Amino acid sequence: MPDASDNSFRAATIAVLVENESGVLARVIGLFSGRGYNIDSLTVAPVDADGKLSRITVVTSGTEMVIEQIKAQLDRLVPVHKVADLTLEGPHVSRELALIKVAGSGSGRQEALRLADAFRARVVDATTESFVFEMTGSGEKLDAFIALMRPVGLVEVSRTGVVSIARGAKGL
Incomplete structure (x- = not known):
């Protein structure tokens, strides 16, 4: 300690x-x-x-x-x-969920889909002008994806905050 x-x-x-x-x-x-x-x-x-x-x-x-x-x-x-x-008690799993809205057309739209695929973000809503992606992962992963979406047409982000649980058989 x-x-x-x-x-x-x-x-x-x-x-x-x-x-x-x-x-x-x-x-x-x-x-x-x-x-x-x-x-x-x-x-x-x-x-x-x-x-x-x-x-x-x-x-x-x-x-x-x-x-x-x-x-x-x-x-x-x-x-x-x-x-x-949990940060002191040993290995733990932490995740966050984000909904990320991106607007765009043409090549920007294609780029958003390509990046989403690379980050394993899921399209949960699509219109002719926008996408809403759902993504889970570490805060750093979400931050990186959001940063890449800014120049592509980021409109809005909603995040859950961190949920975390210790690894192994022991519970809280």
Whole structure:
């Protein structure tokens, strides 16, 4: 484990298992905003068959001391069952979903389709003037595809934020 006195910044993907009840997300977000911590990505959804538990995935960054404070403060919130820093706990899988709208005609349209094929983006809507591509992958992969779509005719992007899960048989 890194030394708590380390002043270097690092990204952290934190998974939080909470009661699925009104106000829990607001309390988690309030913890971040009240202390001036930034949230780079935030996702939340029910994860059990009964709908009683939700999983919040937060991507943030800070010094090791700040990240340790965030985890400790999250762990103290009453509806929180478990907090895990997936970036420290071992191998994990992280993905994002994006919908990317690109407008164009002629060679620009052909280029958009060629790049989409290379990036394994799927066409989920098409008109004579535009495409909507669906793509999943790492944030870096999505960023690269979006950057290539800018000169081709990028119109709009909608992203889900990061979802992440530990590899192997162990669960949160």
